[in-house]
Amino acid sequence: MAFLLHQARFFTTVNHLRDLPATARPEVAFAGRSNAGKSTAINLLCNQKRLAFASKTPGRTQHINYFSVGKADEPAGYLVDLPGYGYAEVPEAAKAHWEQLLSLYLQTRAQLAGLVLMMDARRPLTELDRRMIEWFAPTGKPIHALLTKCDKLTRQESVLALRTANKAFDEYSKQGYEGKLSAQLFSALKRVGLDEAHEVIESWIAPEEKSTAA
Template identity: 80%
Template structure:
């Protein structure tokens, strides 16, 4: 098995308020997605761990941001940021407002954030809440890579159609002025479809940053 930077992930901290965001300088990649889109399963698979991220027994109840440090314990190279799942009607109005403020402000103002992985169930991509996430992130000009999860539940033709339709929708966002790169792929944690492609995309966002930080040290040796 190839060795990926993400395989060095470990729990770092949990944040429930913007004031508690860690003052860490390392680059961050946010993972966002509708509740039940398979976000926790995907994070665990990408990080080659079984219970690094875990879903609440009551979907939509958890309103925290979970940080996972990537790289050596004494000098992390990056952070994976697991955002609260969204889309459950059972969540109270106050919780929804808290979620909206926490996520929108984090996505729009966090300087360390280099990109977002957007999880969407391949059987129903680009729900209204997914579009809200795109709208919140649009002003940053940072890239979004969408994982169309659970593609093992689609036929080959359905997968092709879903990929084509979602790409067309992304192209329309770009034509309308979205400044960041919008890319997408099919993904199945169960069948391990798209795993290498997802790793390559995520690490292409992180490794240049990590290389820049360590370059002076390397030159000195």
């Protein structure tokens, strides 16, 4: 099966909101705690080995990386790799920069079509994960959680992790969050959940193509 994300290439890196590209196509942002497997997941989804890089010093990368998907001369949209968060040894100044950069991007970026939230299946919905959801919630746009590294859990533990995430998302919906909240199990090592993730992300970038195919 041919996937739109397989036509991904590096586009640009920005360190300040004022430098965000003046793109008109949909963007899908990827967020997650440091070491949640975000870079590995992006590379797998795009069928490339070194498209997204994990920092050698977790939590120190404070840039937003853009990757275009689709045709080189006319991209269908963009994947946006946000800085990892939650690493304890990051200086306070870096934490403040991260918080301002991510919160304002998630709350104000009109081109943003949806948020892919990476959470380690063994430790889902930490306080910082919830903060990301609560920053994005007022936009009414969808969030899809990838419960990464599920290969490290037993089948019963995986079922429990997914149930925990869905229960938490149900609570957000009851609180008035209008955007669709969904979750799935994901393992880059075992390639678990790959097709499901492709389906969700590509429906955000090119909804007209998905509706036509249906």
